[in-house]
Amino acid sequence: MDYLEIEGGRKLKGSVKISGAKNAALPLIASTILAKNRVSMTNIPNVADIRTLLQLLKILGAQFELNNSDLNIDTSGVSSTTAIYDIVRTMRASILVLGPLLSRFGHCEVSLPGGCAIGQRPIDLHLKALEQMGANIEIKNGYVIAKAKNGLRGAHIIFDKITVTGTENVIMAAALAKGKTTIVNAAKEPEVVQLCEVLKSAGVEIEGIGSDEIAVVGSERELLEFKPVDVIPDRIEAGTYLCAGAITNSEITVENVIESHLDAVITKLNQMGFETETKNRSITIKPAAKIYPVEIVTSEYPGFPTDMQAQFLALALKAEGTSIIEERLFENRFMHVSELMRFGAVIHLKGNIATVNGPAKLYGADVMATDLRASSALVLAGLTAKGKTKVHRIYHLDRGYSKLEEKLNALGASIKRLKE
Ligand code: UD1
DSSP states (O other): OEEEEEEOOOOOEEEEEOOBOHHHHHHHHHHGGGBSSOEEEEOOOOOHHHHHHHHHHHHHTOEEEEETTEEEEEOTTOOOOEEOHHHHTTOGGGGGGHHHHHHHHSEEEEEOOOOBTTBOOOOHHHHHHHHHTTOEEEEETTEEEEEOTTOOBOOEEEOSSOOHHHHHHHHHHHHTSBSEEEEESOOOOHHHHHHHHHHHHTTOEEESTTSSEEEEEOOTTOOBOOOOEEOOBOHHHHHHHHHHHHHTTOEEEEESOOGGGGHHHHHHHHHTTOOEEEETTEEEEOOOSSOOOOEEEBOSTTSBOGGGHHHHHHHHTTSSEEEEEEOOSOTTTTHHHHHHHTTTOEEEEETTEEEEEESOOOBOOEEEOOSHHHHHHHHHHHHHSBSEEEEEOTHHHHTTOTTHHHHHHHTTOEEEEEEO
């Protein structure tokens, strides 16, 4: 197993190019199940989660070529409709094949994702919505067995909670359904917006893109003609590098970003005393004279993303005063707290609220990654801690960050990937 060894205390400098968004590429790749043509996609991030989904599609019968960030995928040969446990257990987002498989074939069997490190993460809202669209759903032997013999039909769906992959699954199911599906309380994340735009350019009638009420008129099982797709930049990767600049109090630039997707993150960096400059799809963060404490409450887009909570918690350790960070989306998303305390951090955790006392003197330590974003918080702490840090179990990081140590080293960090 690989681990990262970080020599802390270095300043960073320069520019880093942000990769395509994993969370946009995953539903886009799943949506190619709805395509009648071979689809080409650019700006695909080189991360394990993408390879896992492609592997799943290959098992289903798809053919693809992936050259660096260019993907060509042909799902015309898909004949199996079973998403097996061995794949789904390694990546929950495999559930994204449920909607498209069911709408194209009228049946599918998708292993039920289990719990995960950051919370229970049920998929009840996905299933209820598909039932409203005429699917018959049973859970048998750990699998979701979904059937809609005569195809799915449009329905009026009101999500009890905003769910990103739930919204995406229903949009993909609705694209081939009969009639109009309305989704109320839909997710507004940029990744959902791109999925809608891609399906719209493939001929699906979609209204309300980017709002909390989306209407989709289905093609009655006629497959779609996709145009080439360029995946949007990864706003979470960009936010993580901005935090790397901030935590080392250095000037760095993130390139190839869509600035508006990072509004909530930039607002918090500015409140903490970091000036930022945006131009030509790039954002530069400048060192702060004083780092101020911050109050953060995670919420759905356009609010502050839960996927940036761990990184800001690490950054709050450098602030002069007490920061308060509240996690509203996932019940157990503070696994990084006890690991950050191994660096010497003082953090009090009560329920879903972390109180962070800064500025903390951080010393390098052996720490364990527990989930994707928690891992990046440990790397950030390692960049600023005095001495050597070893981050173990970095397969979590590899799920979602493309060439992390390479990119940070190019900015002046000292990180080695070693074997346990
Ligand atoms: C997606 C992102 C993930 C991000 C999360 C929240 C992808 C591949 N993953 O995850 O990086 O952290 O959005 O922004 O895009 N819920 C239910 N029932 C359901 C579905 C969700 O109760 O059927 C709950 C969840 O437990 C959670 C909340 O709703 O508390 C939001 O989850 P959701 O938006 O579905 O997260 P994901 O789509 O899994």
